Amino acid sequence: MRDQCKHKLVQNVKTHIDKKILLIRTIGNFLILGAIVSIGFTFWPVGSAFVGHALDNLNGKKYESSAGATSSGQTFGSLLGKEDPNIKVLVPKDPNFSIIVEKIGADATIVPNVDASKKEVYTAALKRGVAHALGTSFPGQPGVTYLFAHSTDTIFNVPRYNAIFYLLNDLVPGDSVVIFFNGKRYNYTVSEKKITEPADVGYFTLKTDEQILVLQTCYPPGTTWKRLLVIAKPVGS
Numbered sequence: 001m002r003d004q005c006k007h008k009l010v011q012n013v014k015t016h017i018d019k020k021i022l023l024i025r026t027i028g029n030f031l032i033l034g035a036i037v038s039i040g041f042t043f044w045p046v047g048s049a050f051v052g053h054a055l056d057n058l059n060g061k062k063y064e065s066s067a068g069a070t071s072s073g074q075t076f077g078s079l080l081g082k083e084d085p086n087i088k089v090l091v092p093k094d095p096n097f098s099i100i101v102e103k104i105g106a107d108a109t110i111v112p113n114v115d116a117s118k119k120e121v122y123t124a125a126l127k128r129g130v131a132h133a134l135g136t137s138f139p140g141q142p143g144v145t146y147l148f149a150h151s152t153d154t155i156f157n158v159p160r161y162n163a164i165f166y167l168l169n170d171l172v173p174g175d176s177v178v179i180f181f182n183g184k185r186y187n188y189t190v191s192e193k194k195i196t197e198p199a200d201v202g203y204f205t206l207k208t209d210e211q212i213l214v215l216q217t218c219y220p221p222g223t224t225w226k227r228l229l230v231i232a233k234p235v236g237s
Contacts, residue, residue, distance in 0.1 A: 062087050063105045065178040069095030069185065092180040099130055099147065099215075100178040104167035110147060110179075112138075116204075122148075130164055133204065139179045139186040142209045148216040165217035168230050169193070177213060177232045188213045188232035195219055196227045203229060 064087050090107045092098035097110040109129035115121045116133050125131045130149045137143030149165045171177075177188040196202075203214045211234050219228035 063090050063100075063102045064088070065100040065102055065185075066091045067185070069180045069183045093129065095180055095183045097132070097182075098180045100180075101168075101171070101175075101215075102178070103175050104170055106164055106167070108149075108164045116148065136204070137211070139181040139213075140184075140211070142211055144203055144206050144208065144212045144214055145179075146204055146214045146216070165215065166221045168215060168217050168228055169219070169221075171230050176235075177215070177230075179213070187235040189235050190230055190232045193228065193230045196229060198224065198227055200227065203231070 066089050069092055088105070090100045090102065090105070092100060093107060093109040097112055098108065099110055100107050110132050111125040111128050111130070112132045113134045114125040114131035116131070122131055126149060130147050132138075133146040133148060136146040139145055171190050171193060173190050173192060175190045177190065179186040179188065203212070206212070213232040215230040215232070217228050218224050219226040
């Protein structure tokens, strides 16, 4: 009888331990699965942007900005009588202030005069498009026109705020950037790109009589470790 009671007690303890182990394993598996889903959700926009761009290049698909600020504007190809079925025409989102980067298929509204020192202000602006930094010049004016799309204070904000400029690193000197401002088209050519520290405000505070366009995003995409700056100047300058 005593041996039976002892055996039963051991079995109960073993069963209790097995249940705890099963519970711990189940919780652990859910945590791992949750982490995988969160990572996938966070970096899906980054991956899809790069894959989509690679497929476009593979299929020979290209982007071209419309010549005018509305859908009725002709492309340079149509003006030359050379229509190409592989070219998608990008019409500015807002003729008052928009950016088109043909090489990467970027087409976004620009929100003017955004205070980059106030998080609640620039996060609201970046939900609508690219932000134009308060205090910097507008197209056609001397000085630096500073545009940014980089509000990734946590990785979960990556899909919400950083998608527009994911592919900026693909730009090289000679590539074109088009800005539409007050219904007028401004053409820029990339002159250089550089990776800087987050605290670098050299271009942001630069005083110059030149017309300089600066595009800023986070680097690497999906992080806030560094800043990627693409510098462009008006065509023919």
